[in-house]
Amino acid sequence: MCTVCGCGDTAVFDGKRREELLPFGHVLARAPAKHSNGHSHDHGHDHFHDHSHSHPHDHTHHYGLGAAGVSVPGLSQARLIEVETSILAKNDGLATANRRVLTALGALAVNLVSSPGSGKTTLLCKTIEMLGDAPLAVIEGDQQTSNDADRIRATGARAVQVNTGKGCHLDAQMVGHAMDDLKLPPHAYLFIENVGNLVCPAAFDLGEDAKIAILSVTEGEDKPLKYPDMFTAAKLAILNKIDLAPHCDADLDAYEANLRRVNPTIEILRVSARTGEGMAAWIGWLRAHLAAKA
Amino acid sequence: MHEMSLCEGIREIILDQARTHNFARVTVLRVEIGKFAGVEKPALAFAFDVVMQGSPAEGARLEMIDLPGQALCYDCGKSVEIDDRFALCPLCGSAKLMPQGGDEMRIKDMEVI
Numbered sequence: 001m002c003t004v005c006g007c008g009d010t011a012v013f014d015g016k017r018r019e020e021l022l023p024f025g026h027v028l029a030r031a032p033a034k035h036s037n038g039h040s041h042d043h044g045h046d047h048f049h050d051h052s053h054s055h056p057h058d059h060t061h062h063y064g065l066g067a068a069g070v071s072v073p074g075l076s077q078a079r080l081i082e083v084e085t086s087i088l089a090k091n092d093g094l095a096t097a098n099r100r101v102l103t104a105l106g107a108l109a110v111n112l113v114s115s116p117g118s119g120k121t122t123l124l125c126k127t128i129e130m131l132g133d134a135p136l137a138v139i140e141g142d143q144q145t146s147n148d149a150d151r152i153r154a155t156g157a158r159a160v161q162v163n164t165g166k167g168c169h170l171d172a173q174m175v176g177h178a179m180d181d182l183k184l185p186p187h188a189y190l191f192i193e194n195v196g197n198l199v200c201p202a203a204f205d206l207g208e209d210a211k212i213a214i215l216s217v218t219e220g221e222d223k224p225l226k227y228p229d230m231f232t233a234a235k236l237a238i239l240n241k242i243d244l245a246p247h248c249d250a251d252l253d254a255y256e257a258n259l260r261r262v263n264p265t266i267e268i269l270r271v272s273a274r275t276g277e278g279m280a281a282w283i284g285w286l287r288a289h290l291a292a293k294a
Numbered sequence: 295m296h297e298m299s300l301c302e303g304i305r306e307i308i309l310d311q312a313r314t315h316n317f318a319r320v321t322v323l324r325v326e327i328g329k330f331a332g333v334e335k336p337a338l339a340f341a342f343d344v345v346m347q348g349s350p351a352e353g354a355r356l357e358m359i360d361l362p363g364q365a366l367c368y369d370c371g372k373s374v375e376i377d378d379r380f381a382l383c384p385l386c387g388s389a390k391l392m393p394q395g396g397d398e399m400r401i402k403d404m405e406v407i
Contacts (some may be wrong), residue, residue, distance in 0.1 A: 081315055083401040087303045087325070200296040203332060203397075228379045229332050232393055234388055262366050262379065264390040 018281045020266030065237025091204055094172035098179060102190065104245035108290040109190040111206050113230055115223075119240045121148050123273040124191055125212060130157045131285050136189035139178045141170040143195065149243035158182060172207055198227035209289065210235040217241050217250035221258055228262040238282065243272040249260060297337040300399060301345035306403055310348045317406035320351040324403050328396035329363035330379065350406075359402065364395030 041251035075077060102109050114118050122142075128136065132267060138159040140149040160178040162170060175192060192208060194201045203209075213234035217222055218241060224231040232238065238258050245252055252270060259266050269285065271278035307318060323342075327333050342356045363376045369388035382389055403406055 045402070074332050076404055078321070079315075079317065080315075080403055080405055081311060083307065083311060083405070084401045085307055085401050087300050087399040087401060090303055090306055167299070170301075200299075201398075203296070206375070225380070229330070232379075238395065261389060264392055 009236045011267040033206070044287040049105050088203065088205075091172045094176055095205035095207040098172055098176050102184075102207060102209070105186045105188065107185055107186070107187060107188045107190055108286070108293050108294050109192060109206070110209045110286070110289075111192045111194055111201070111208035112214060112217075113194045113198070113211055113234065114196060115170060115198055116220065118196070118214045118216040119273055120193050120196070120214050121151055123238070123240060123271070124193060125151060125155050126273045126276070127191070127281060127283065127286070128152070128157045130279060134189060135185045135187065136191065137182045139175060139182070139185055139190070141172070141174070141193060141195045142166070150194065164195055168195060168197050168208060169204050170194050171204050175206045185289065187294060190288060195270050196244070198223075198230045202229040202233045209293070211236060212236045212294065214238045215255065215259075217245045217252065217255065220250050221251055221254040224255070231259055231262045231266065232273050233246045234263065234266060236269065236285065239268060239271060240269045241268050241274070242277060243275045297334060297341040298345065300333065300338060301341040302403040304342070304401060305345055305349050305351070306316050308346075308349060308351050310314070311404070312406075315406065317405050318350060320354040320404050321407060322355045322357060322405040323356045323401065324359060326359045326398055326400035326402050327399045328361040330393050331399045333399060343394075344351070345364060351404075354404075361396060361398050363393065365391035367391055367395050 049144065088125060098109075108188070110123070113119050124138065128138075136157055137153045138149070139155055140152060140159055140161045141164060142144075142148055142161070143164055143166070145163075146161040149159040152159035160181050162169065162174050162178055164174070170192065179190070182190075192206060198213075211230075211234045213231055215237055219238060220226075224237075239255055244250070256268050259268055266283075269278055269281050269284055273279065304323070304325070308323070310390075311317075312320075325338075325339075327335065338358070339356055346354060363378070363381075364373060365376050365383075366373055367386060367388050368381040368390035370383060370386040372383075372385050373394065374384055374391070376384070376391065377393050379393065380389075381391070385393055
């Protein structure tokens with residue numbers, strides 16, 4: 001970047017070439033930047049600094065010898081600024097704002113995270129059915145399509161589809177905007193179905209009360225060990241599709257042991273959204289946590 | 295994982311800092327990355343160069359400082375430092391360790407001109 005006007009042309013100043021061109025640290029005086037918009041900061045005299053400074057003297061004013069190679073009135077040269085800010089500070093601030101809104105409403109928000117294909121949407125449709133008249137809304141995150149939101153709306157529930165485009169996770173800003181659209185009633189359930197991905201969503205706080213990891217028994221007992229971040233961040237793991245366990249030699253105890261290996265405090269529910277087995281315990285979990293927020 | 299998003303976060307913070315502290319360029323940026331932050335350092339370095347284009351940190355040097363992983367042992371109750379997620383408690387040998395620190399992703403400081 002040009003150090004005087006801030007324009008973004010780096011062609012002249014990268015690496016070795018900079019050293020060759022600028023032996024005295026002058027950025028612009030001897031080597032006018034090739035600005036893309038056709039102007040330069042050249043000026044009409046040469047600079048000579050070929051004497052050594054072995055003696056003290058007070059008769060010369062050298063400008064532009066600092067790291068920038070220039071002197072701009074009002075701007076000091078090299079400075080150290082202590083930042084000490086989390087890279088995700090902006091997201092975390094927005095998540096806190098979401099959480100405040102949810103708390104004021106006495107609403108419970110759960111962030112459903114899993115691999116693609118673990119059965120999140122089916123589980124959610126059954127959950128909505130079983131919750132009956134309870135106020136609830138769904139935020140659906142996917143890279144593309146509104147298929148999942150359409151499936152949720154078919155149950156009669158309100159849903160907002162968020163397409164993340166190239167993004168691999170929902171962030172607090174997307175959820176905040178979706179919450180604005182949904183205008184949640186008091187004491188509602190908010191289900192946030194995250195993008196199917198066991199890596200990135202672990203790090204992004206959305207303002208939810210709990211991350212819930214859904215793991216289907218077809219995925220392999222060692223999945224918690226392969227993706228420990230997500231299972232460490234989750235408060236509850238739902239071991240889904242247990243009706244399939246006998247057909248794929250799944251060892252449910254091994255799933256649980258591996259979940260507890262990465263997160264000693266994780267709660268685990270064994271569920272089949274298809275047959276309804278274990279669903280009552282899941283609905284009970286939701287009701288208890290909603291009641292706790294009242 | 296999402297190094298590009300992280301760099302967008304870094305860029306926002308730099309733009310904020312540039313307004314507050316009135317500087318034109320960042321020459322060095324130091325970030326602290328915890329062992330369990332899930333950040334792939336080469337990917338972060340690559341994304342950094344791309345995302346900082348056109349910002350005050352274009353061409354800045356990115357220095358990454360590793361922070362150790364920390365965990366609470368549920369058996370001996372001590373807070374311990376561990377190298378990987380599946381390490382056993384160095385004090386009592388227990389496997390019941392809950393990661394507690396080491397997921398930091400923080401901008402420590404920056405040198406600006």
